Amino acid sequence: MHDSLSHPSLSHQEPPHQTKAATERYFWIEPVLVGAALALFVLYSLWEVFFQVHGRYHNYLSPYFSPDLGRWLKIPVFPALWVAWVPLLFRASCYYYRREYYRAWFGSPPACAVPDRRTRYTGETRPPMVWTYFHRFFFYLSTVVVVFLWVDALHGFDFGGRFGIGLGSLLLLVDAALLSLYTFSCHAFRHLAGGNLNCYRCKPRRPRARYHLWRVISRLNQHHGLYAWISMFWVWGTAVYVRLLILGLIRDPRLLR
Template structure:
């Protein structure tokens, strides 16, 4: 059988970049717009150093963009784990967690596909030739660092625990009483989505069942692997949903903190 990849064996040479007639360019264009807008918003908010904590009200909401808040410039009530970072304008208040969360997303298998196609055009879509003449894959720096995704997953899971703690303590008012409002619902919904996205990660699926040769000998891990595999099928949707939930949660807390509107209280 002759090769279908070697031009010398008679494979048809097509000068056009693609023969597709559908709008193949629309998904990468939407990815550029969506990811670009989110990065701009998140960058502005991370360096704003304001409107991240509802300090003037009896209830307390801390945006996930500033958690954990380690800077000496943070409100003491918002610094649940201490203050030891200097208050410099170019240093985010959550400078310890944000880089690892960014690296977790950057090395995510789905996001790789999204921004490789959208920003690098490598390739922009199936059956569409990429403009690059040379392809080295992820075998050289900096893309070689994509192999560290599993370790960024561990750190992201720890940060999700911190976000969970923030959502729980938000039910305790400053006077010690219990209360909750719309902000609590938004915080909890965001945390649930973050956990679903983290659990749906390909690394999580591999950690749970990737090294098992006999599922029958590990029934519990096999069951967990099956559940994670179901989530893994929704990884793309969860990747985008959590970007939206993070932005919505942050914007809501910013609006309440800035006094643009009040938090509708259900209890307390």
């Protein structure tokens, strides 16, 4: 193109006056709610991990302690820590949660077309944020955790060798299901399932299965944010429920003996 592309007569400073960013006067409501919810969840999680030594109530195992690696390895301190870091870092590096906490905690930006609260911004170019590129490893590890969650959820129906259903069993079962949905709708998995391919049919012997898998994951992935929230609150709720049982503050209603 021609040199007049770089225009000499225009100053490249900000235009002096802009229309008021007035429409979304209540833009701050969302980041405040999200920020508070995430912060409370993190605080609760830290409390579970660092201040609790066991998470078992008969056949129920709190999701924070599943699998109960700390006890298997006979490590006396912080038994939950040996597993809980996986789902926590999986969520911390998740493409959806990143959107939420960048907006809510860092105000980068708080909402669209609202000025960024930070003056220095490096995006995800340097540590620690550049480590979010390791998201897929947390995905791999999370799939292992999910397997144990299912195992422990099934244990939740085993009342001393006899099948039964308590409220806790159902909570644990749904918990495992929601975490599976969240885990397998992950962006990294979408990529590994087929997003990394440039053609699905152009190589004659390439299995179309990758294409169909990618399609399914892509569809799930559209609701990844929803699954993220529901599963988070469900884990939270389940953990609180089991904790309250352990503390003896409530009783587990048995629905089927």
